[in-house]
Amino acid sequence: MGFRKYIPVIVTALMVVGLQIVLSLTGATYYLTQITMSAYYALVVIGLCLLMGYAGQVSLGHAGFFAIGGYTSAVLTTCNLIAYRDNSLIAWCGSLGLVTQWTDIYGKDILSFSPWAALAAALLLTSLIAVLIGVSIIHLKGHYLAMATLGFGLIIYRIVLGAQIFGQADGISNVPPFGLFDGLQVNGRLPFRTQNYYIAWVMVITTMMLAINLIDSHIGRALRSIHQNEEAAHSLGVNTYRCKLFTFVLSALIAAAGGIFLTHYNGSIGPSEVTVMKSIRYVAIVAVGGMANLWGALFMGILLNFLSLRGVFGSYDDAVFGAILIGIMLLAPQGLLRKPDFRAVLSFLSKRSHG
Amino acid sequence: MDNTFFETKNLHRFFGGLHAVNNVSVKVPQGQIKAVIGPNGAGKTTFFNLIAGTLWPQEGEILFRGKKITAQKPHVVAGLGIARTFQTTRLFGQMTILENIMVGRHLRMRSGFLACMLNLPQTWSQDRESKARALAILRDFGLLECAHETASNLPFGRQRLVEIARSLATEPALLLLDEPAAGLNIYETKELAELILKIRDQGITCLVVEHDMSLVMNISDEVIVLDQGVKIAEGPPRTIQRDPEVIRIYLGDDHAQNIES
Ligand SMILES: Nc1ncnc2c1ncn2[C@@H]1O[C@H](COP(=O)(O)OP(=O)(O)OP(=O)(O)O)[C@@H](O)[C@H]1O
Numbered sequence: 001m002g003f004r005k006y007i008p009v010i011v012t013a014l015m016v017v018g019l020q021i022v023l024s025l026t027g028a029t030y031y032l033t034q035i036t037m038s039a040y041y042a043l044v045v046i047g048l049c050l051l052m053g054y055a056g057q058v059s060l061g062h063a064g065f066f067a068i069g070g071y072t073s074a075v076l077t078t079c080n081l082i083a084y085r086d087n088s089l090i091a092w093c094g095s096l097g098l099v100t101q102w103t104d105i106y107g108k109d110i111l112s113f114s115p116w117a118a119l120a121a122a123l124l125l126t127s128l129i130a131v132l133i134g135v136s137i138i139h140l141k142g143h144y145l146a147m148a149t150l151g152f153g154l155i156i157y158r159i160v161l162g163a164q165i166f167g168q169a170d171g172i173s174n175v176p177p178f179g180l181f182d183g184l185q186v187n188g189r190l191p192f193r194t195q196n197y198y199i200a201w202v203m204v205i206t207t208m209m210l211a212i213n214l215i216d217s218h219i220g221r222a223l224r225s226i227h228q229n230e231e232a233a234h235s236l237g238v239n240t241y242r243c244k245l246f247t248f249v250l251s252a253l254i255a256a257a258g259g260i261f262l263t264h265y266n267g268s269i270g271p272s273e274v275t276v277m278k279s280i281r282y283v284a285i286v287a288v289g290g291m292a293n294l295w296g297a298l299f300m301g302i303l304l305n306f307l308s309l310r311g312v313f314g315s316y317d318d319a320v321f322g323a324i325l326i327g328i329m330l331l332a333p334q335g336l337l338r339k340p341d342f343r344a345v346l347s348f349l350s351k352r353s354h355g
Numbered sequence: 356m357d358n359t360f361f362e363t364k365n366l367h368r369f370f371g372g373l374h375a376v377n378n379v380s381v382k383v384p385q386g387q388i389k390a391v392i393g394p395n396g397a398g399k400t401t402f403f404n405l406i407a408g409t410l411w412p413q414e415g416e417i418l419f420r421g422k423k424i425t426a427q428k429p430h431v432v433a434g435l436g437i438a439r440t441f442q443t444t445r446l447f448g449q450m451t452i453l454e455n456i457m458v459g460r461h462l463r464m465r466s467g468f469l470a471c472m473l474n475l476p477q478t479w480s481q482d483r484e485s486k487a488r489a490l491a492i493l494r495d496f497g498l499l500e501c502a503h504e505t506a507s508n509l510p511f512g513r514q515r516l517v518e519i520a521r522s523l524a525t526e527p528a529l530l531l532l533d534e535p536a537a538g539l540n541i542y543e544t545k546e547l548a549e550l551i552l553k554i555r556d557q558g559i560t561c562l563v564v565e566h567d568m569s570l571v572m573n574i575s576d577e578v579i580v581l582d583q584g585v586k587i588a589e590g591p592p593r594t595i596q597r598d599p600e601v602i603r604i605y606l607g608d609d610h611a612q613n614i615e616s
Pocket residue numbers: 370373375393394395396397398399400401402442
């Protein structure tokens with residue numbers, strides 16, 4: 001049952017390949033870089049869509065989780081341990097493959113944690129923080145949850161901006177590429193452009209598959225039931241607290257993964273990724289995408305981030321996303337791209353064509 | 356061991372200064388239909404909320420199959436085999452009828468977040484089974500033809516039915532129905548009476564809050580009367596019907612004296 005739900009996945013994959021072919025035939029491959037970056041931002045949006053659209057929990061702090069992933073990875077892969085090379089602990093880490101030696105662009109030898117080790121540490125730290133935050137705020141509703149997550153986002157922003165280890169206003173640069181498997185690496189340099197376009201999309205499509213499976217399962221139904229009537233769901237045996245907490249942690253992990261990959265791709269991360277405006281942007285995109293509509297969120301996540309990265313919105317970038325959010329709340333508080341609306345349009349069209 | 360099927364002992368619940376449930380002790384033998392009646396604001400819904408774990412009592416005990424279940428979370432109470440419906444129907448409005456019933460099967464599902472995300476074979480075989488069970492329940496309720504309708508589009512009477520079906524999907528041993536006949540017409544009420552009897556005959560004990568007296572008198576084995584949080588009478592429907600205190604509460608003092616004389 002239910003293989004139909006994978007049809008959009010296949011269509012998306014074909015479109016991704018098609019787009020790459022068209023762009024390379026027309027010599028417009030420079031677009032690929034921004035699409036790749038948009039894809040990593042779209043990951044955050046997919047995770048937030050699960051949380052907001054399905055479980056009905058708003059988060060104004062998702063840029064914070066993106067940053068925890070990105071910054072942890074950046075710190076661990078750029079810290080230079082070469083002075084401690086002979087330390088037995090470091091040597092032991094080396095024998096496990098947790099630290100690697102590489103040469104940065106200035107030709108300096110660097111001994112730092114390997115990207116895989118950093119990824120594991122970043123995801124672990126994200127889960128830990130998400131659980132701690134979640135346990136304390138997930139019982140809050142509506143405005144209160146929004147405020148609490150906003151507060152979390154602000155704290156992370158201030159920490160990043162204040163702490164030496166995170167490079168303060170400059171952020172962290174010289175983050176090494178992330179060698180995934182032999183030959184494949186998350187790397188923003190020109191020769192790796194097409195490869196990285198596909199790496200990003202494999203990430204996005206895999207995440208979409210996992211999210212679709214979840215939504216389609218009894219847990220997805222439970223999440224939607226909590227969204228629509230929490231007390232009724234609870235009385236039917238749904239552990240509402242645990243469902244919401246797990247979804248919160250899951251969506252934080254997805255955001256962190258986006259942060260990790262984009263940081264290796266860009267070779268850097270800075271405080272602009274952690275601003276409240278970034279968090280609001282993700283919320284705005286989920287809202288235009290139709291709230292409980294993963295495909296809408298993905299589509300808008302790619303499109304709007306791409307336009308923003310292309311500089312289409314100019315210096316009004318943040319204002320545009322603020323305006324989108326206000327517009328949605330005023331005109332279509334249920335979200336813009338909604339399935340019932342599509343169905344209504346389709347049936348309208350089919351009636352017209354028959355009549 | 357105390358083998359009373361379900362029992363509350365000296366339950367108390369205050370809302371600020373309001374004593375909404377005052378020292379209520381009730382025993383419900385297995386397989387009975389017990390009605391809870393009382394004027395508006397008597398504390399009937401609060402009493403149900405205490406049992407279901409939606410509210411916790413400040414004092415007193417609740418025992419179910421000899422086990423203390425006082426102050427447990429609603430999902431735990433549901434897991435122990437107590438299901439409920441609400442005074443105002445609480446369907447998941449944007450979900451289909453079938454999905455509403457399937458949420459009722461949530462307790463029987465074993466796969467966790469990871470298994471669901473990976474769509475492991477056990478997940479989808481469980482899901483298929485749950486769907487089959489939900490469809491069977493809908494067939495029993497004569498709701499099969501609207502299985503794929505959005506819940507909020509259904510007429511009111513049917514929504515009530517769906518809510519009962521959904522609570523039965525959890526396979527409860529004790530069912531709490533809060534004013535199931537409210538808003539139903541005469542025919543629907545008659546069907547409801549038959550349905551409740553059928554549920555009882557399946558071995559499910561029922562506790563029913565109801566204002567419709569003829570329904571209460573027709574189906575219940577015993578009746579409890581609450582007034583201002585206090586249990587003022589308990590007994591078979593015929594006795595309750597003649598209880599002067601009950602008549603006084605329901606019909607006023609004059610009426611009670613007329614009947615007594
Ligand atoms: N959550 C609450 N907070 C404060 N007061 C409450 C709460 N729930 C109920 N009450 C009060 O407790 C009293 C009993 O209410 P309850 O809903 O249990 O009565 P009821 O017997 O179900 O009445 P009805 O027949 O109108 O449904 C009422 O005075 C009500 O206002």
